[in-house]
Amino acid sequence: MSWAGKLLRVNLTKGTCKSEPLNMEWAKTYLGSRGLATKYFVDEVDPKVDPLSAENKIIWATGPLTGTMASTGGRFTVVTKGPLTGAIACSNSGGYLGAELKMAGWDMVIFEGKSPKPVYLYIEDDRAELVDASDLWGKTVWETEPAIKIKHQDPQIRVSCIGRAGENQVYFAAIVNDLHRAAGRSGVGAVMGSKNLKALAVRGTKGVGNIKNPKAFMAAVNAGKAVLAGHAVTGQGLPTYGTQVLMNVINEVGALPTRNHQDVQFDGAKDISAEAMAVERADGKSHLVTTQACFACTIACGRISQIDESHFTIENKPQYKNTSGGLEYEAAWALGAANGVNDLEALQYANMICNEDGFDPITFGATVGAVMEMYEMGVLTKEQLGIEAPFGSVKALCHFAEITAQGIGFGKEIALGSARLTAKYGQPDLSMSVKGQEFPAYDGRVIQGIGLAYATSNRGACHLRGYTIASEVLGIPVKTEPADTDGKPELVKAFQDATAAFDSAGLCIFTSFAWTLADVAPQLQAACGDEFTVDNLNLIGERIWNMERDFNNRAGFTSKDDKLPKRLMTEAAKTGPGKGTVSGLGKMLPQYYKIRGWDSDGQINADTRKRLGL
């Protein structure tokens, strides 16, 4: 076992909470978390549904290893249909919330319908109730979490909630748990807002105890921890520098998208890197204060930082003077390099607003990048924006961060995300996105595999659906050349399938720098059952990938949506080792479809369905 064996179904329209036994047949074939929640979702929700309507559902799901001592076993996934993309959205988060939910005795919570008034779900072990949240509506993430703890007189409650961005249905609103961990992408927070659902608060005291073979499990867990501790990335790089270890590395390989992907190297990269975070400032302190692990994680890549008290951004703003989460690489890139901004303190200020108001810094930063380009082209003016906004403007970045969640002035337009915004102003080619979701921090024309991974990602552009950077830059598990297109379809497929299995187990994908599924299988086998062999986990991953694809196809996506922006296809990289290259997507995509067992339109073949049991 190691699944709790039950799920909570919350009907927000009727105001009811009901316990249901978990479908164990599905648990065996879709594992948990991302896979199992998606199975429930595609079974119950029409793919054509409007993401922000009462007919959409939203699911919080843990995996079988969530809440156990398996390193990083604290992850959970939020699954819904995403408003940013119109595709399946599954956003994964760490912190402590997922483990707490599992310890309360629940594998997942399915929300359906729409509440007539603001509510939050409060779970205390087996008991669950919807509580009036009128007094919380309008509050930020940082106000909501303590307010709920005070209300229930219990500081040990864990909270997952939306801020003002989710309430106002910003297309890239996030769901934030434990103050600064987030189910960040695809606008899952807006779905909560559309349902008048402010928060999920949980206290779990039952624990996770139904491990099939505890002795074998502890042996496998300890072996896994030793592998992580001994690996250069998970034992040294990430604990010491966090994900920010990548800033200088990716800049050097010429794959750091800069100024809305006009450039692939940023001269200010060193100023916003992990190394810069550790340097002593004029005030005698360093930006980085300490490291932070999520539940059960023995890597501890999280960063806790503090802004220079004298920095102009936080004058008379006490809530930003304490330590807080950040900067992580993706946020530092999106808020920084993507806009040509190299002020580390300002980036952390904008990052803190993203956590406080609850929105995705990647899409936000990339949207600001598109706005800055349109400003420089004269498409957008100072009068429209309320501020001069050339690339590199620290003030413009901070201004936009302050006005987005509440939809003040031009903030209402930024809240659309770059695809809708650029289309509105007649410049759709300036949106650096796939299926409406913006790229993360690796240039998809210089590093061919990640370009293909972006184009085919089921939730729009994303690095966490097939992180081929591990192979193409870091040489894990084997080095492949960034410029090569040969072999990349196979590489992308392998990463995508394995990642789906890691996610669905309840583990963090960062373990996969050191672990393969051969390290995961013994932990799952001891906890859940002998059937979770490496081969089966790969098959489960492939099944999950195809299930997500099938949902998107039925929602109306076709091969035409597996594309990269014109800029990556026609404007060659200007500098760096990849100078002169554009994406070779056209060469890779047909081969990718072929090995996936899909037809030329990207539709799943009948024999592939049969093989995967779809």
Place this chain on the structure above:
Amino acid sequence: MQKSLLINADKCTGCLQCEMACSYEHYGIFNPSKSRIRVFDFHNTGVKVPYTCTQCDEAWCLKACPVDAISIDLVTGAKVVSEDTCVGCKVCTIACPFGTINYVQDTGKVQKCDLCSGDPACATACPTEAITFVDADWTGLDRMREWADKLGNQASTN
């Protein structure tokens, strides 16, 4: 030789491996709410502090217990609760100045750190050596060495 748990908060990442190891060792379950060591996360300063019983020499809990349910393990020096004897009166929880002995609703007894009979699971599970199990007479040894290095060794090479 008796040993003590030595806690270095600077090294704690807040992963809670210690809490799970403790609950697993004593109850066969992963459950921080049943752990005898707890990690406190002070969000505004970023400081995380693992905290548990220090095994006082003159233990207030032991002295306060009206039924002599708390005894000293002569090998490890741990003050150990006998669940068979404990009546759940909670007087020890009032007597302890540090709050490290607590009532458990499920059992109707109190629980506290017992040093796992000399091999504390929390110290073994800790990935960063924020929790170590060292010679009880020399818990200051590492700190002495650091200062000796700073004042003597580094000074002489400068």
